[in-house]
Amino acid sequence: MHKGLHRARIGVRKAGVDYFRGDGSDWPALVALLIAIATIATGTLWHSDWFAPTALVLPVIAGGLLLRPANLLVLYGASACALIVEAALFGPYDEGPDRITPGTVLVVAAVGLFGLLIAQFRSRVGVPWRRGGTMLFDLRERIRVQSKLPKLPQGWHSEMALRPAGGQSFSGDFVVASRTQGGNILEVVLTDVSGKGMDAASRALLLSGAFGGLLGSLPPHGFLPAANGYLLRQDWQEGFATSIHLVLDLESGDYELLSAGHVPALQLSAGTGRWEEKTGEGPLLGVYDGAQFDSVKGTLRPGDVLMMFTDGLVESADRDLAEGMDRLTGEAERYVHGGFAGAAWHLIEAVAKDVNDDRALLLICRDG
DSSP states (O other): OHHHHHHHHHHHHHHHHHHHHTOSOSHHHHHHHHHHHHHHHHHHHHOTTTSOGGGGHHHHHHHHHHSOHHHHHHHHHHHHHHHHHHHHHHOOGGGSSSOOOHHHHHHHHHHHHHHHHHHHHHHHHTOOHHHHHHHHHHHHHHHHHHTOOOOOOTTEEEEEEEEOGGGOSOOSEEEEEEEETTTTEEEEEEEEESSOTHHHHHHHHHHHHHHHHHTTTSOHHHHHHHHHHHHHHHOOTTOOEEEEEEEEETTTOEEEEEEEBOOOEEEEETTTTEEEEEOOBOOOBTSOTTOOOBEEEEEOOTTOEEEEEOHHHHOBTTBOHHHHHHHHHHHHGGGTTTOOTTHHHHHHHHHHTTOSSOEEEEEEEEOO
């Protein structure tokens, strides 16, 4: 008996998981909603003050979310029959209160029509509503995982903060990173896809997967040309992106920075206490074939900080790039003496909290 109960529990759990993933049948939901309609109709006939006739919209709404169009029509037929029975037993609506009025019929019918439109749209897309939410969650988590920075050796610190436009969960900014050549080289690519928020999320997911596969598989100078070729092959109507590629030697601190139309990076020199712009030369990704990308070299000495970011952090309609970068370096000065641990998120909050654009900030620090 114990084994039988265990198998039954596993079967129920599997059926529930399949249903909420959109893989299971919707017959159990249809049966439950038909029972709900019968219960509501019985309650209305028994005590209409507690069970209003318009309560039938509740299973109708649930059916629009749970059922396929064919089974949804069965549910609507049952709702119509319940209204007809109630109207026949209560009598004409003008002979007293708690009758089935034309307004009640219109409300239930309008809600049913709206639910049918939603069900037909889901049927054309081919994604049940239960699976649609799971897919969006999976999309967000994949972008987040791919943007995770690898663990750095002792003496180095890195952190990243990402704020999508409008407080959404999806962004057109993303990071891919990898430690190559036995872990001695850190390669990081920060990319800003055209568009923002949900509009750019699907393209950002596709590009982050492709860029993650290219990173470390090609020589550093071959990455941006390959990424440019990949973007051109997509033939998107709005298919350009900016990108900045850091190649950092974790033993010596020497680095090379390549840019594809991206805003400059900023390096803090611990010796002078000044911020210096670092940028390579290169066009936007996805504009034309055969583009060349020239690098700039530098060194991160103990105490130095390299800051990379997207244009949403420093550029907006009411301020230009130079003003935004001055404001960013001014806020960053507060962390020079106390360290930059946890600074990425606070810098975005201080500089571009209410900006309606995707914002990303990446810090690479070498401990003093």
